[in-house]
Amino acid sequence: MSAVSGETTTSFSDRLRGIHAATIVPMTPDFEIDEPKLAAHLASVATVPGINGLLVNGHAGENFVMSLAEKRRVVELARKHTPKNCLIVSGVNHESSLEAAREAAALDQAGADGLLVFPPNSWALAHADDCVIAHHRRIRDATTLPLMLYAAPVSAGVMAYAPPLLEQLVADRRFVAVKEGSWEVAAYEQNFRLIRKLRPEFVVLGSGDEHLMTSYLVGSTGSQVSLACVVPALVVSLWNAAEANDWERARAVHEKLYPLAAAIYRDAPGGRATVRLKACLKLLGRLSCDAVRPPQPPVTPSEQHALELALRITGQ
Template sequence: MSGEMTTPPSFADRLRGIHAATIVPMTPDFAVDEACLAAHLASVASVPGIKGLLVNGHAGENFVLSLAEKRRVVELAREHAPKDCLIVSGVNHESSLEAAREAAALEQAGADGLLVFPPNSWALAHADDCVIEHHRRVRDATTGPLMLYAAPVGAGAMAYAPSLLERLVADRRFVAIKEGSWEVAAYEQNLRLIRTLRSEFVVLGSGDEHLLTSYLVGSDGSQVSLACVVPELVVELWNAAEAGDWKLARAIHDRLYPLAAAIYRDAPGGRATARLKACLKLLGRLSCDAARPPQPPVTSNELHALDLALRKAGQG
């Protein structure tokens, strides 16, 4: 024996690959169904190739959960996911003071790292210094690694301009970004800027509809809610891309694309969480697909489209 000690992989190293953004099952009266949540977290996290979970993200209805509920989500993920599963929790609050309190509580509950979402109010307008201050408050309330979130270009001023993104990336506590621009040109622009500024910064291509494109342009992996419905397919796509087998990657993308469009693209917008839950119910993995108000239940047309897309993906 040489006696040499191996250095454990860093948070950034562990982010590479596929991470599933999970949902939060509810009872018919909109209470968190903890037993079903535990089963969902364990099932998704145990799929070979799933490196970690993003909990309390948009798919996890983080904007309608209380802090106590968000903390419980982290605790259940820590308890029921494999020990080597990376747990990242979203932080989403309109108030910077409350976001800081939330971040500290979720870190204490066992999150390995935190993803800072921009407050929804920023979609209208904001001063760049507001964004810097919000992230500073979260940073100063915590000790662990932090992630940025690049909002969809369709979300107005929530999407950070290159000059602002440069300022955010300069903070060394932030080590990665969930790149959710949901538009290929913006994704590549941000990727190239970040890699010029900090070559070690982890960029996760996270537009569920254009995963193939982001992998071709360049990506360190993804945190996507599509991976909580069809984790095996998303892992297969990533593995094919990593191997440079673009013919296979394109074939897998062709299976995934109708499902991604039915969940995320089809009008009306903002229906992804309800549709994700409907998919899981169609697949027999969820008994109740209730989403908290103001989200209404899926319509018969949505359900038909999702069922057809799941079949095209080889599911069900």
């Protein structure tokens, strides 16, 4: 149980409801973490009405190119500079199960409320199901925090868990939620129905930024999305409309959000979301330097133009 506002207690699963922003990590021009800018970014997003928590050290937070000390520092700053009732979930991402377990323990000590276990990038090539189970168990045994699964995009091939493997993962009672990032509506609904059949209380967060409205229509407890670190109020507005079953209003918000989601996440080449997120924040005057760690090159003129147009549609 976790304290909320110092008065009542609410479970981690209950606190996952609604919108949680996946945040970026501002860098200096020489690729060091800009701690004052990071603290400001975390605080500004977390204090937007309707943002119930943050996902730090996620893909948007460049977790695959960050050291353990840096990831720990991100959690410490999130804990220090956000409201006391802000739920802080940290990603755990490492190719080595042993290092991932150490990471989990360190992020627990740094003050995270829960941990999201990302599949190692090498799994996109090939892996045995037993490797996946062993990896998650190593992390599970290194911490007492609530744990979340990550459902990777179907475009990532075998990194996306097939139903029989997902069933095994969900059976572990230490895991209580999934960031469902299949990024494909049919796969999302298949996974949603399977999980709810196995464990009705299991939290499913619809987290494909381009089809949030569809996920909410199928069924969702909320979302952990990086789109919410750029236009948090709009993402909250979409969720509130869906919660109220006001699908006409939800559709109107979706029309504002979709061009930006496509410009950030869908437009070729792939793997450019963090670069584009930072470019958006710079365009909006919330970031002075949009550096992303190599090997990612800076935003291109065509990318920037597309982002400028999409931001105008959102009303920013």
